[in-house]
Amino acid sequence: MRLIATDLDGTLLRSGGVLSDRTADALRLARRSGATVVVVTARPPRFADPYAGLVDLAVCGNGAVVYDPTARQIVASHALDVPTARKTADALRAALPGIGCAVETGHRVFLEPAFTWRCANDTEACCPEPIQVELGSFEEVLDRAELITKILAHHPTMDVDAMLATAREALGDRVEVTHSGGAGLLEICAAGVTKASTLARMCAERGFLASDVVAFGDAPNDLSVLRWAGTSYAMGNAHPDVLAAVARRTLTNNEDGVAVVLEGLFA
Structure with a gap:
């Protein structure tokens, strides 16, 4: 897999918004192995700042903004009039x-x-x-x-x-x-702005295909990405609509379900 696309709350982060040491290490492992890591979240850009150095880019606001947390700069936006x-x-x-x-x-x-x-x-x-x-x-x-x-x-x-x-x-x-x-x-x-639409545009600009992407999510706003990506995992704690739509499962966010998959892919 060349690109990791992961939601934050309920997915990458444990309850209370905590990034575990194990999950941080798994993100570092993926990047050392050559993968690009992209946070794809409903949160606004300011919530991506703590993950500078662990992720390459953040698709924020359900696709409304592409943000570089290292430079603390909005790269692209798709606003409502x-x-x-x-x-x-x-x-x-x-x-x-x-x-x-x-x-x-x-x-x-x-x-x-x-x-x-x-x-x-x-x-x-x-x-x-x-x-x-x-x-x-x-x-x-x-x-x-x-x-x-x-x-x-x-x-x-x-x-x-x-x-x-x-x-x-x-x-x-x-x-x-x-x-x-x-x-x-x-x-x-x-209209037309979703997590998937913005992630797909960003991937096309950088030469990634949907088949290059492994995605993780837990909530209804993650469904567009989970359906688009070549490989997708529903978290064990996911919303019933997500569990019904996504065949692959991992452990819950509090059990470091994202890290478990990344360790298997990149160890």
């Missing part, structure tokens, strides 16, 4: 009463008051301003967002799978809607 973001938020409020919306820019998150979900570990010591910024309205959010990598939509009580089905029916093909397992939290990117 403001009119589409506004129409999407309006349609979501009509279909899912009680939701709140936020916009992720890749560097910061701008929230309307109804968006009550918070990411407890979304901080950056070198940033002089807060990462998560609450504004007075969604229009203010749109005014402040210099780049809309994705919309976040949260409902405090609804089941996220039910939310996803309703949102996809309401929004059609104007955007891409998915979730990564967060309670009541949907993630919306521009």
Whole structure:
């Protein structure tokens, strides 16, 4: 295998966002063996910074951004435009009463008051301003967002799978809607932007084929990559839809399931 594509939360990382020594060693082993390692995550670029030196690139925001964690630089972006973001938020409020919306820019998150979900570990010591910024309205959010990598939509009580089905029916093909397992939290990117679409474009630019790729994932937003890659593994802790779609299994994230496979491939 020439390229490793792995999700972060629930896949590469143990519970609590911990990268085990065994998994870090397995990533080093793969790179020493000549493989390119790419994180493919719903997380924004700032969450890839700790893995500089262990990974080559990061596909972030469910495909909205390609990021170089060593240079701390966005290499490419596939953003939502403001009119589409506004129409999407309006349609979501009509279909899912009680939701709140936020916009992720890749560097910061701008929230309307109804968006009550918070990411407890979304901080950056070198940033002089807060990462998560609450504004007075969604229009203010749109005014402040210099780049809309994705919309976040949260409902405090609804089941996220039910939310996803309703949102996809309401929004059609104007955007891409998915979730990564967060309670009541949907993630919306521009139409045609998925983890797989961006990874495939990045691979084509660098001379990799789908058959060169081994992929790992656990959540519905990983399905596009797991279906595209030549070899794919569902984590033992994966969402039922992932387990149903992917034939190969590895151990859970807390059992270092990614490392187990990489050790077998590159030892």
